[in-house]
Amino acid sequence: MHWHDDELISEEEEKVSKRNWRIIKKLMPYFRKYLKKIIIASILLLCSTLLTLLGPLLIRHVIDVEIPQKNIQGLLIIALLYLVIQIFIILVRYLQQIEIMTVGEKAIADLKSDLFEQLLNMPVTYFDKNPVGRLISRVDSDTETLKFLFSSTAVVLIRSLTLIIGMSIVMMIINLRLYLLILIMLPLFLYIFWWFEQNVRPVYLALRKKIAEINSFIIETLGGLSIVQVFRQETNFVSKINNIGREKYDIEIKALVFWYRIWFFVDIGEVIGIILILGVGGMWALKGMITIGSIFLFISYITRLFEPLRGLSDQVNVIERAFASAERVFHILSKNREGKKEEKKIVRSFKRNIEFKDLGFFYEEGKWVLQNLNFKIKKGERIALVGETGGGKTSIVSLLLKFYTPQKGNIFIDNLKITDIDRNSLRSKIGFVPQDVILFPGSILENLRLFDKQIPVEKVYEAAKRAHMHNRITKLPDEYNTNIIEQGINLSFGERQLLSYARALVFDPEILILDEATSSVDPQSEQLIQEGMKELLKNRTAIIIAHRLTTTRLANRILVIHKGKLIEQGTHTDLIVKKGYYYKLYNLQYLSEAR
Secondary structure, eight states: HHHHHHHHHHHHHHHHHHHHHHHHHHHHHHTTTTHHHHHHHHHHHHHHHHHHHHHHHHHHIIIIIIIHTOHHHHHHHHHHHHHHHHHHHHHHHHHEEEHHHHHHHHHHHHHHEEEEEHHHOOHHHHHHHSOHEEEEEIIIIIIHHHHHHHIHHHHHHHHHHHHHHHHHHHHHHOOHHHHHHHHTTTHHHHHHHHHHHHHHHHHHHHHHHHHHHHHHHHHHHHTHHHHHHHHOOHHHHHHHHHHHHHHHHHHHHHHHHHHHHHHHHHHHHHHHHHHHHHIIIHHHHTTTTTHHHHHHHHHHHHHHHHHHHHHHHHHHHHHHHHHHHHHHEEEEEEETTTTOOOOOOOOOOOHHHHHHHHEEESSTOOOOEEEEEEEEETTTTTEEESTTTTHHHHHHHHHHTTTSOOOOEEETTTTGGGGGOOOHHHTTTTTEEEEEEOOSSEEHHHHHTTTTTTTTTHHHHHHHTTTOOOOHHHTTTGGGGGEEEETTSSSSSHHHHHHHHHHHHOOSSSSSEEEEEOOOHHHHHHHHHHHHHHHHTTTTEEEEEOSGGGGGGGGSSSEEETTTEEEEOOOOOHHHHHHHHHHHHHHHHHHHHHH
């Protein structure tokens, strides 16, 4: 039984070792481009580390030679030399730190850029399964942990190993027997470090998961704060975060216990080493087998030897966190991007019609959201989708935008299956105005052209004029350079809505998807929004998700979607005369507005 457990542990170690090497290989390209700076920093690090070995050697010389001979001139020369060496060490370390930090910042900035680009190109389904808070943790916290691994941990490891090797060589040259006596402790310490590394890894992995869970919960709670406050659930949400915090605390305490154990053994080792030098070395000094200066050097080196050992033990948790972070980062980078392997047809222009044929779709296996959907939209036609919430209206446009792939049937554009059309080519023909206006950190100008500087400013101005927003923008202190604050809280709802129309006009799509906003505004803003909407829809093929049935009058044809099925279609007048499901919806909304 024990043999079987040992075999399993050995297999797990091998897997972890392979994982670590795999991660190092993936990180290498990010640092390889800065190889020159890394070489310079490494040379400076080795120089500063080796120079620190000279201090105890100079003091040994003073104790064994200059003091017995009462050579004041020799003492002054050694003191001056010691000062010069220390100043030189400080200068070299300063230059080395600048080089290594520069490389770390640049390499991690490259990694963050790649990670952000990867997330921007991931399919929508990926974000359905991964909370935004967790992804923010990957882009920010995990990459910063990797930067610390390179700029701090790698430096500590190289310096520690250089010191250990350098001091060992010096001690062997001065007194091999005393060095071998101290070396007896090495196997014990190697075993202790191995045991620590094996036991602390799963603890820190669990800790990182718990930190990501806390970040995700806080971000998503603050995003829906109005709901929490309206339903007066602040106490329950505080209780929830406290429970997660206590779980994190328990894991951290477990990690700290491992941490202090390793520190305890290192301190004990240092004490035993000094006792051996004072006891055995002292007896040998009385017999003239070793000098007093050499005993001082051994004690000084032993103290310094255990200092890097502490440094190494300090870095074990950093290394474990860094490898766990790297694994999560590269897990995202390894995911297939949206349409990455596509070799699809390019659509130059939209000419005839869009056809939804025998369409069936679900998010969860067996729970059909859309069933046997069949309809056509002619070029230049404006259709309105109406129906109760959750009926499948948003799913229809999500499929048209290729955010998802239908499980049955297909969508055709000019008789081409959209599954055969290149995503970017398809989306270049479609504009989307979401129900909730999405604005990004930056100026109004940057939001209108979505940071694309190739779009002329004049085109942006013209679009804003057509959306009836230009005059409002020019009245702002910085006009088009006014910064958007927190999703546009420095603008009214009506202004935000008009900005979303102007943005769509900037990109001038052939097909427009408009998810109508449900919020109420003042009559003047409502009139401007309606005028902006008419301008937006002019001479354009449009799909309008209508929440207010008065908007349906802007459409040539209305499609009534109920429980994922198309149950009625026609003009507003036709459907009212028919007195079917649309008639009931219209009357319910009319009575509600009347009240």
